[in-house]
Amino acid sequence: MKIGVLGTGNIAAYLLECINDKQLVDGEVTAVCGRNRETGAGLAERHGVRFYENFEEFIRLDVDVVIEAAAIEVAAARAVDVLMNGKDFIASSIGAFKDAGFLEEVKTAAQKTGRSVHLPSGAIGGLDLLKSANAIGGLEKVRITTRKSPESLGLGPMDEERLLFEGSAGEAIGKFPKNINVALLLSLAGLGTEKTEVRIIADPAAKRNTHLIEAGGSFGDMALTVENKPMPGNPKTSYLAALSILSVLQNKGNPVVIG
Ligand SMILES: NC(=O)C1=CN([C@@H]2O[C@H](COP(=O)(O)OP(=O)(O)OC[C@H]3O[C@@H](n4cnc5c(N)ncnc54)[C@H](O)[C@@H]3O)[C@@H](O)[C@H]2O)C=CC1
C-alpha cells in the first residue's frame, strides 16, 4: 500500500515515524503535501518521502490512500478530489463533515470511483455502541463533556475551571474547530449535529484531554471516560487520535471486521 499524507504537523510526523521508520503498517508513505516548506523538507529528509507544496502534483501520484492530517478546510477542499483521483481517503479533521451536503458529495464520489472513506475513531471510543444502540432508532441521548487545559483551548492562565461552551455539536465545531472533532464523530455515529450535546471545560489542573461520553436509549445507558495523553508537540491533540489512523491502516482490507 502506497500512502500519501496531507499535512506536516504532529499527527503527520508521528505517522511517518510509525509507518516508514518502525514499519508498523503493511505499507509506506511515499509523499507528503503541505504548505510549510521547511517542515516538509525536514520530514522528507528524515523519512525518505517526497514533499509537495502543490496539491495538483501530489494528487496525480501513484498512491492508494491519502490521509488528511491538516485542518477542517483542507479535508473539506480535498476529500472529493482525492476520491475522484482514485485514492481512498482517511480523515482526521472530522469537523469538515458538519455539512450534510458535503457528506453526500463525498459519498457520491466514493460510489462513483469505488474507493472508500474512513473516519477513524480519533481521540474517543464508543462509536460502535452508538451505532448498535441506534440500529432501530432507539438511541435517545448523547452527550460529550470535554476537559482540556486552557493552553490547549487557546486561552491564557486561569485560576479555576470554567465551562466555556454548552450546546450542540454543530455549534461546538464552529467555535472550536481544532478541539472538538470528536463531537462530530459522535454526531455521525448517533443523533446528528443538532441533537448531540457538547460541554467544553477549560481546566487549569488538566494534564490530559479528557472526554466523558454519556449515551442512553432503549439499549440502556453508557458512560465512557477517555483520559488522553496529549501529543508532545501539540497539547490540543490526543495521542490516541494518531493511533486511530494507524489502526485503520493496519486493518484495511482485513476480511475479518471486529466491532
Ligand atoms: N478526529 C479526532 O479525534 C482528532 C482530530 N484532530 C485534528 O487533526 C488535524 C491534525 O492535527 P495535528 O497534526 O495535531 O495538527 P497540527 O496543528 O500539528 O498540524 C496541522 C497541519 O496542517 C497544516 N494546515 C493547517 N491549516 C491548513 C490549511 N488551511 N491549509 C493547508 N495546511 C494547513 C499545518 O501547516 C500543519 O502542517 C487537525 O485538524 C486536528 O483538529 C486532532 C485531534 C483529534
Ligand SMILES: O=C([O-])CC(=O)C(=O)O
Ligand atoms: O484530541 C482530542 O482530544 C480531541 C480533539 O482535539 C478534537 O476532537 O479535535
